[in-house]
Structure formats: C-alpha cells, structure tokens
Amino acid sequence: MSGAILTARADIRVRFSEVDMMGVVWHGHYVRYFEDGREAFAKKYDFNYLDAMNEGLSTPVVKMDLSYKKPLRYNEPAYIETIFKDSEAAKIQYEYRIYRQDTDELLTTGNTMQVFLDRRGELILSSPQSFMEWKRKWGVID
Amino acid sequence: MSGAILTARADIRVRFSEVDMMGVVWHGHYVRYFEDGREAFAKKYDFNYLDAMNEGLSTPVVKMDLSYKKPLRYNEPAYIETIFKDSEAAKIQYEYRIYRQDTDELLTTGNTMQVFLDRRGELILSSPQSFMEWKRKWGVID
Amino acid sequence: MSGAILTARADIRVRFSEVDMMGVVWHGHYVRYFEDGREAFAKKYDFNYLDAMNEGLSTPVVKMDLSYKKPLRYNEPAYIETIFKDSEAAKIQYEYRIYRQDTDELLTTGNTMQVFLDRRGELILSSPQSFMEWKRKWGVID
Amino acid sequence: MSGAILTARADIRVRFSEVDMMGVVWHGHYVRYFEDGREAFAKKYDFNYLDAMNEGLSTPVVKMDLSYKKPLRYNEPAYIETIFKDSEAAKIQYEYRIYRQDTDELLTTGNTMQVFLDRRGELILSSPQSFMEWKRKWGVID
Numbered sequence: 001m002s003g004a005i006l007t008a009r010a011d012i013r014v015r016f017s018e019v020d021m022m023g024v025v026w027h028g029h030y031v032r033y034f035e036d037g038r039e040a041f042a043k044k045y046d047f048n049y050l051d052a053m054n055e056g057l058s059t060p061v062v063k064m065d066l067s068y069k070k071p072l073r074y075n076e077p078a079y080i081e082t083i084f085k086d087s088e089a090a091k092i093q094y095e096y097r098i099y100r101q102d103t104d105e106l107l108t109t110g111n112t113m114q115v116f117l118d119r120r121g122e123l124i125l126s127s128p129q130s131f132m133e134w135k136r137k138w139g140v141i142d
Numbered sequence: 143m144s145g146a147i148l149t150a151r152a153d154i155r156v157r158f159s160e161v162d163m164m165g166v167v168w169h170g171h172y173v174r175y176f177e178d179g180r181e182a183f184a185k186k187y188d189f190n191y192l193d194a195m196n197e198g199l200s201t202p203v204v205k206m207d208l209s210y211k212k213p214l215r216y217n218e219p220a221y222i223e224t225i226f227k228d229s230e231a232a233k234i235q236y237e238y239r240i241y242r243q244d245t246d247e248l249l250t251t252g253n254t255m256q257v258f259l260d261r262r263g264e265l266i267l268s269s270p271q272s273f274m275e276w277k278r279k280w281g282v283i284d
Numbered sequence: 285m286s287g288a289i290l291t292a293r294a295d296i297r298v299r300f301s302e303v304d305m306m307g308v309v310w311h312g313h314y315v316r317y318f319e320d321g322r323e324a325f326a327k328k329y330d331f332n333y334l335d336a337m338n339e340g341l342s343t344p345v346v347k348m349d350l351s352y353k354k355p356l357r358y359n360e361p362a363y364i365e366t367i368f369k370d371s372e373a374a375k376i377q378y379e380y381r382i383y384r385q386d387t388d389e390l391l392t393t394g395n396t397m398q399v400f401l402d403r404r405g406e407l408i409l410s411s412p413q414s415f416m417e418w419k420r421k422w423g424v425i426d
Numbered sequence: 427m428s429g430a431i432l433t434a435r436a437d438i439r440v441r442f443s444e445v446d447m448m449g450v451v452w453h454g455h456y457v458r459y460f461e462d463g464r465e466a467f468a469k470k471y472d473f474n475y476l477d478a479m480n481e482g483l484s485t486p487v488v489k490m491d492l493s494y495k496k497p498l499r500y501n502e503p504a505y506i507e508t509i510f511k512d513s514e515a516a517k518i519q520y521e522y523r524i525y526r527q528d529t530d531e532l533l534t535t536g537n538t539m540q541v542f543l544d545r546r547g548e549l550i551l552s553s554p555q556s557f558m559e560w561k562r563k564w565g566v567i568d
Contacts, residue, residue, distance in 0.1 A: 015319055016333065017452050021195070021500060026443050027203040027254075028177070031170040035299055049300065050359060053163070061169040065207035071263065074447060075334060112169075121213070157461055158475065159310050163358060168301050177441055191442065192501060216305060217476060305479070311487040311538075312461070315454040337447070345453040349491035355547070396453075405497070 004139035006084040010040035011101070013077045024071035031064070034096045034110055037082035041094070045084075045138055056119040057128060059092060066110035070100075077101035086140050090116050090127040146281035148226040152182035153243070155219045166213035173206070176238045176252055179224035183236070187226075187280055198261040199270060201234060208252035212242075219243035228282050232258050232269040288423035290368040294324035295385070297361045308355035315348070318380045318394055321366035325378070329368075329422055340403040341412060343376060350394035354384075361385035370424050374400050374411040430565035432510040436466035437527070439503050450497035457490070460522045460536055463508035467520070471510075471564055482545040483554060485518060492536035496526075503527035512566050516542050516553040 018029040042049065052059055072078055078098055085093040092114040098107045116124040116131075135141045160171040184191065194201055214220055220240055227235040234256040240249045258266040258273075277283045302313040326333065336343055356362055362384055369377040376398040382391045400408040400415075419425045444455040468475065478485055498504055504524055511519040518540040524533045542550040542557075561567045 013323065013327075015316075015323060016446065017316065017319055017454055019447050020442065021445050021447065021449050022200040022202065023447050024202065027206060028170070028173040028443055031173055032299075032301065035170070035301055039297065039299060043297075048359075058164040060164065060166065060210075060213070062211075063207075063209045064169060065205075067205045068202075069204075071202070075332075155465065155469075157458075157465060158304065159312055159458065159461055161305050162300065163303050163305065163307050165305050170301055174441075174443065177443055181439065181441060185439075190501075217474075306484040306486065308486065311490060312454070312457040315457055319454070342448040344448065344450065344494075344497070346495075347491075347493050348453060349489075351489045352486075353488075355486070 002139060002142040006041070006045055006138055006140065008037065008041035008044040008082050010036045010080045010082070011077065012036060012080065014072050014074050016074055019074045023073055025073075027066065027068065030066050030068070030098070030108055030110065033078075033080050033098060033108075034064070034066075034082075034094075034112060037080035037096050038094060038112070040080070041082040041084065045134075047134060051130065052116070052128070055128065055130065057124070058117045058121075059114045060117065061112045061114050063113040064110065066096075066108060068108040070105060070107045072098075072100070072107060078107065084140065085111075086135065090124055090131075092131075144281060144284040148183070148187055148280055148282065150179070150183035150186040150224050152178045152222045152224070153219065154178060154222065156214050156216050158216055161216045165215055167215075169208065169210065172208050172210070172240070172250055172252065175220075175222050175240060175250075176206070176208075176224075176236075176254060179222035179238050180236060180254070182222070183224040183226065187276075189276060193272065194258070194270070197270065197272065199266070200259045200263075201256045202259065203254045203256050205255040206252065208238075208250060210250040212247065212249045214240075214242070214249060220249065226282065227253075228277065232266055232273075234273075286423060286426040290325070290329055290422055290424065292321070292325035292328040292366050294320045294364045294366070295361065296320060296364065298356050298358050300358055303358045307357055309357075311350065311352065314350050314352070314382070314392055314394065317362075317364050317382060317392075318348070318350075318366075318378075318396060321364035321380050322378060322396070324364070325366040325368065329418075331418060335414065336400070336412070339412065339414065341408070342401045342405075343398045344401065345396045345398050347397040348394065350380075350392060352392040354389060354391045356382075356384070356391060362391065368424065369395075370419065374408055374415075376415075428565060428568040432467070432471055432564055432566065434463070434467035434470040434508050436462045436506045436508070437503065438462060438506065440498050440500050442500055445500045449499055451499075453492065453494065456492050456494070456524070456534055456536065459504075459506050459524060459534075460490070460492075460508075460520075460538060463506035463522050464520060464538070466506070467508040467510065471560075473560060477556065478542070478554070481554065481556065483550070484543045484547075485540045486543065487538045487540050489539040490536065492522075492534060494534040496531060496533045498524075498526070498533060504533065510566065511537075512561065516550055516557075518557075
C-alpha cells in the first residue's frame with residue numbers, strides 16, 4: 001500500500017475574541033485554526049512533535065498561505081480538514097480547508113510547509129528516519 | 143507624477159510571548175508584525191481605515207502568504223518594511239520584508255491582499271473614489 | 285429552587301503556540317482558556333451573548349485575575365471548570381479552575397467580572413430583565 | 427540612596443486586531459500591553475531576562491490582575507506606565523497604569539507577580555544575587 005491520503009478533522013466554534021470590529025474572524029486567527037488542524041492530525045496519526053524535539057530536531061513552519069472566500073462570524077461552528085501532502089523532500093506539508101459545519105460550505109483554504117532543523121538550527125536535507133517510518137506505517141509511501 | 147513606490151518602516155523588538163519552545167518567533171506572530179507594518183504605513187500616508195468604515199466599507203485581508211528564511215529570537219530588534227503594491231483592481235496589496243536591525247539581513251517576506259466590501263458584505267468591484275484620490279495624492283497614479 | 289450552582293467543563297490540550305521558551309504555557313494564554321470556559325458555559329446553559337448584543341447591550345470583562353500554582357506543558361490535556369458566581373449587582377461573574385486531566389490536580393484559578401453597557405457605553409446599574417429570567421430558569425434565584 | 431521608585435513608559439496605538447465586535451480593546455490584549463510595559467522597563471533599567479535564563483532561572487508570571495475603567499478604541503494612542511514594586515520576597519512585581527495619550531486619563535490598571543524557578547522548576551525562596559545587585563544599582567535598596 002502506498003499513496004494513502006491522510007486527513008483529520010477538527011471542530012471549532014468561533015470565539016468572541018477572534019471576531020473583529022466588522023463581526024468576522026480576523027485573518028490572523030486562521031493561523032491558530034490551522035494549528036488546531038495540525039494538532040488534531042498529529043493526535044489521530046500519532047505524529048508526535050515532542051519525539052522530534054527529543055531527537056534534537058525542530059520543525060518550524062517556514063511557509064504559509066491562506067486564502068479566504070467567505071467569512072465566519074461569532075459563535076458559528078466550523079471544521080478544519082487537514083490533509084497531509086507528501087513530498088520527497090525533507091518537508092512536512094499540510095493543506096487546510098475550513099468549512100461551515102451546517103452547510104459544508106468551503107470558507108477558507110491554506111497551506112503550511114515545515115522543515116527539519118538540527119540542534120544548531122541547520123536545515124536537514126534528507127528526511128529523518130523516524131519520519132520515513134511514520135510515512136510507511138500509514139501507507140503514504142512503500 | 144505617477145508610479146511612486148510608497149514604503150514605510152516599523153521597528154519592533156521580539157517579545158517574550160512571541161518566542162516558542164525552540165527559542166524562535168512562532169510563525170503566527172509574523173501576522174501581527176505585518177499588521178504593525180500596515181499600521182505604520184497607514185499613519186505615514188494618512189491612509190485611515192476608519193474613513194472607509196465610516197463610508198460603510200470594510201477591507202478584510204482575504205489572502206496572505208509568508209515565507210521565512212532566517213529566525214528571530216527573543217529581544218532581537220528588527221524592522222518591517224511595508225511596500226504598497228498598486229493594482230488596477232479594487233484591492234489593497236502590500237508586500238512585507240522583515241530585516242534584522244543590526245545587519246539589515248532579510249529574514250522574512252510576505253504579502254497581503256485586502257478587498258473592499260460594502261455594508262452587506264458584497265465585494266466592491268471598482269475602487270472607491272476615496273481610494274483613487276488617495277493614490278493620486280501620493281503619486282501612485284496620475 | 286434557588287441557589288443552584290452552575291458549572292461547565294471545557295477540555296483543552298496545550299497547543300505548541302501557547303508554550304514559551306521555558307516549555308510552559310505563557311500566562312497570557314490562560315485568558316483564552318478562561319474564554320473557552322465561558323463559551324462552554326454559555327453553550328451548556330443557553331446563555332447567548334448575541335442576544336444581549338441584539339438588545340443593544342455589551343458585556344465587557346472589566347476585571348480579571350489569575351493565579352497559577354503549577355505549570356502546563358505542550359500537548360498536556362487539561363480542563364477548565366467555569367463556575368457562575370451570582371451577585372445582586374448587574375454583573376456577570378465567573379470563577380475558573382484549570383485542572384490537569386489525568387490527575388485532577390488544580391493548576392490555575394481565576395475570576396472575571398463583566399458589566400452591562402448600553403448602546404452609548406453607559407453602565408447599566410440594574411440587571412437586564414433577560415438576565416434575571418435566565419437566572420430564574422436555571423434556579424440561581426427564585 | 428534607597429527607596430527609589432523605578433518607572434518606565436511605553437507608547438502604543440491600538441491595532442485593528444485588538445478591537446472586538448463592540449469596537450473596544452478586548453480585555454485579553456491588555457496582557458500584551460502589560461508585557462510591552464515590562465519590556466520597556468527591562469530596556470530602560472537594563473533588566474535582562476536572558477541573563478536570568480543563562481543562570482538557569484526562569485521568571486514566570488504567576489499572578490496577574492487587571493481592572494479597567496474606560497475603554498480604548500481602534501487607532502487611539504495610549505501609554506503604559508510600568509512601576510517596579512519592591513518586595514523583600516524573591517519576587518518581581520510590577521504595577522501597570524494605562525493612560526490615554528491626549529488627556530492622560532487613566533483607563534486601566536493591573537499588577538503582575540513573577541517568581542524565580544530553578545532549572546528543575548523549583549521555587550527559589552531567596553532573591554538571586556544578581557537581582558539584589560540590580561536593585562542596589564538602581565537605588566531600590568541600600
């Protein structure tokens with residue numbers, strides 16, 4: 001088995017503090033929604049960032065984009081779909097899709113890219129062994 | 143005069159709360175740095191969002207991207223250069239460049255795109271008169 | 285029936301972005317945990333802030349305190365217990381207690397006080413009718 | 427010389443993202459304003475948290491309170507006065523006062539208390555030597 005598409009869902013409800021003067025979620029808060037998506041993904045697929053840290057690796061987000069089509073308002077329920085995008089490079093890439101809960105209407109999309117850094121902050125060019133094993137375990141690669 | 147390039151500079155110093163477990167600025171905080179850049183730009187060029195709101199318009203950020211090359215650490219001084227990117231469309235677009243203060247080393251780049259919405263949240267397709275006048279006043283267009 | 289004690293529970297898991305250089309949750313993020321507690325309470329007891337807004341009222345938090353005894357670390361599961369503190373004054377008061385999930389160890393406590401403001405931002409000195417009815421419905425007062 | 431009162435001032439301007447649906451600064455953002463006050467104080471009085479970290483100490487905020495009297499709105503200029511409150515205990519305590527810039531009207535007050543923890547996270551009961559020296563240097567104690 002290979003080529004498995006891994007996705008996770010995280011439910012949210014818009015907090016009062018996330019809404020701006022215009023009554024809609026301020027764009028910066030989507031970054032946290034993406035984080036909620038990533039954390040839900042990590043929990044579902046046993047992808048533990050602390051393991052990487054224990055190996056002396058850090059995995060900072062170095063690229064991010066978001067594009068929003070429809071607004072979210074205070075108290076509205078939504079969900080974040082987080083999709084793992086495989087790459088041969090030593091990168092962790094996710095796509096995010098935020099949907100309104102009642103209607104499954106697509107509201108916002110985005111992407112993040114994380115790299116692996118070693119203890120001295122130097123970029124690691126080939127995927128760590130533990131990451132490759134994780135991908136194999138879940139059928140992303142052979 | 144037309145084609146003027148408008149830029150503004152905002153100085154920052156990394157706060158303790160902006161730094162993650164790895165000792166570097168968490169990517170989500172760059173969204174606030176971009177906002178600081180935008181606010182400095184608005185002040186310098188008398189670009190008042192409250193005027194738009196008073197006209198019943200809102201100007202949400204609908205697209206954003208960021209790409210970072212080098213990290214920032216706690217207490218490090220940096221500055222954000224915000225560059226207005228003119229467009230014939232009814233859009234407000236900025237490019238951001240974050241530099242280390244001592245060395246002028248480029249650390250992070252990004253872009254945002256804002257649109258104009260009317261009172262009912264409908265997209266406005268041609269630039270509001272006040273925005274065109276502002277562009278003329280500062281030599282962005284004839 | 286009167287004197288009912290209303291409480292709600294919200295489960296959280298510490299996000300990467302909430303942890304500081306020392307590996308523990310930065311104190312400012314507890315303000316959001318309290319908000320999560322308040323939103324869970326509102327949902328459980330049908331206490332809708334939007335209703336107040338529709339009546340032209342706002343209910344800002346004007347006092348807050350927090351005191352923490354034990355730290356929370358990245359990825360640790362915790363829960364927030366939110367307790368409604370009744371008062372004869374026109375105030376909405378909650379106490380918060382944050383516990384570690386596995387051990388029920390008490391980690392952090394806090395309080396918030398909200399007041400009612402009218403459309404002009406003036407303080408309302410006696411509790412709005414809808415708030416009194418809500419208290420009666422849930423047995424807080426006779 | 428002893429008993430010197432140390433204060434620092436930090437100027438801010440309310441950002442769009444800090445304002446809620448009601449058009450006033452959300453209470454949680456005052457925690458960041460207090461941090462801005464603390465960072466301005468540290469810079470003015472050469473009080474470097476990184477030194478403490480290098481000695482293996484952390485100084486988490488373990489108590490905080492805030493009380494607000496008057497709101498701040500988008501784009502309004504304000505300043506934070508941060509006052510060092512000396513104590514014989516091994517604690518770093520500040521009082522904060524936020525004023526409107528034009529009128530010097532007092533808007534919000536608050537306090538934070540930090541303790542010293544050692545490398546294992548244990549509370550340090552007597553003030554570190556470097557903290558005592560800092561207090562002497564600035565005339566807080568003899």
